[in-house]
Amino acid sequence: MDYKVRGLVIKSTGSSYIIRMDDGTSVECHIKGNFRIRGIRTTNPVAVGDFVQVTLTAESDQTAWITEVEPRRNYIIRRSTNLSKESHILAANIDQVALIVTVNHPVTSTTFIDRFLATCEAYRVRALLIFNKVDLLNEDELAQLAELRSLYESIGYETIEMSAISVQPSDILPLLAGKTTLLSGNSGVGKSTLLNALFGKELTRTGKISDAHDKGMHTTTFSEMYFLSPLEGEPEGVSAVIDTPGIKGFGSVDMEKEEVSHYFREIFRTSTDCRFNNCTHTNEPGCAVIEAVEHGEIALSRYESYLSLLGDCDEAKYR
Numbered sequence: 001m002d003y004k005v006r007g008l009v010i011k012s013t014g015s016s017y018i019i020r021m022d023d024g025t026s027v028e029c030h031i032k033g034n035f036r037i038r039g040i041r042t043t044n045p046v047a048v049g050d051f052v053q054v055t056l057t058a059e060s061d062q063t064a065w066i067t068e069v070e071p072r073r074n075y076i077i078r079r080s081t082n083l084s085k086e087s088h089i090l091a092a093n094i095d096q097v098a099l100i101v102t103v104n105h106p107v108t109s110t111t112f113i114d115r116f117l118a119t120c121e122a123y124r125v126r127a128l129l130i131f132n133k134v135d136l137l138n139e140d141e142l143a144q145l146a147e148l149r150s151l152y153e154s155i156g157y158e159t160i161e162m163s164a165i166s167v168q169p170s171d172i173l174p175l176l177a178g179k180t181t182l183l184s185g186n187s188g189v190g191k192s193t194l195l196n197a198l199f200g201k202e203l204t205r206t207g208k209i210s211d212a213h214d215k216g217m218h219t220t221t222f223s224e225m226y227f228l229s230p231l232e233g234e235p236e237g238v239s240a241v242i243d244t245p246g247i248k249g250f251g252s253v254d255m256e257k258e259e260v261s262h263y264f265r266e267i268f269r270t271s272t273d274c275r276f277n278n279c280t281h282t283n284e285p286g287c288a289v290i291e292a293v294e295h296g297e298i299a300l301s302r303y304e305s306y307l308s309l310l311g312d313c314d315e316a317k318y319r
């Protein structure tokens, strides 16, 4: 006889999934080829963080199938920057994103940061910026770090700086307490190193960045959720961290052109002073956003990221 159980997806390899059952045991599951979730077209119909129904067959092969995905509280989708239009769910049912970025070794571009933050805004997921590898930065880079931190703090994002190779778990754990946190960022920025530091042991592999290109080598290939035990004195509640493969670019989510400015908080705030209420902040007379960029009240890097996302929307239209 077949029977059904409920569980949480804690690892996804693309072809199979590890599900943690409500009783704490884990089982490897597959999905049938024709499995689809209505409304979302993605390369992965099931993601880490999803709650699913699993059907176990009591036959000798003991195959477990995911037969149903429960409605998601939220999710973060990444559209690749190439023209394939492929979307990938990074994780589902998360409380926050910790975006790990590095001023150097490797360089995380502000375009990448802003596209990621805009996506978090679009999906209404809180984002925290963690600047890593501060031990490797020279004087100029440290100045750049301070500038970036103050820029993002002024917009309203929480930022911290650290070195994952020497960080004390107690410096980071309060930020994660009682929450499910998605760790994301470019390859080689130190996501897995931070995860290992939090647990005080090597749970997952880390990899050197390439000497030739100063870039990560895509060491982590699967997404996986890890559970932290609560700190002493911290309120109870499960804290979970999802380590994910490094991502290169971040294409626009399915945004309408008019929406893009809503996902750049300071641009949105300023846009109420534009002369036209359908202002795209590109070349209209009386545009308060352009004026604020000219006066240095809105960072040029942020405005450029905004324009690049707008450009993507145009491109998407003609595909």
Ligand SMILES: Nc1nc2c(ncn2[C@@H]2O[C@H](COP(=O)(O)OP(=O)(O)OP(=O)(O)O)[C@@H](O)[C@H]2O)c(=O)[nH]1
Pocket: 132, 133, 134, 135, 136, 162, 163, 164, 165, 166, 185, 186, 187, 188, 189, 190, 191, 192, 193, 194, 205, 206, 207, 208, 209, 216, 217, 218, 219, 220, 221, 244, 245, 246, 247
């Ligand atoms: N000096 C220094 N090295 C670090 C720090 N954090 C990570 N590294 C090193 O950077 C390299 C890449 O770290 P990983 O943790 O594998 O990076 P990742 O973000 O998980 O990369 P992917 O799995 O490829 O996405 C490793 O050699 C780490 O030891 C840091 O704070 N300081």
Ligand SMILES: [Mg+2]
Pocket: 191, 192, 193, 205, 206, 219, 220, 244, 245, 246
């Ligand atoms: Mg990794």
Ligand SMILES: [Zn+2]
Pocket: 271, 274, 275, 279, 280, 281, 282, 284, 286, 287, 288, 289, 290
């Ligand atoms: Zn405007």
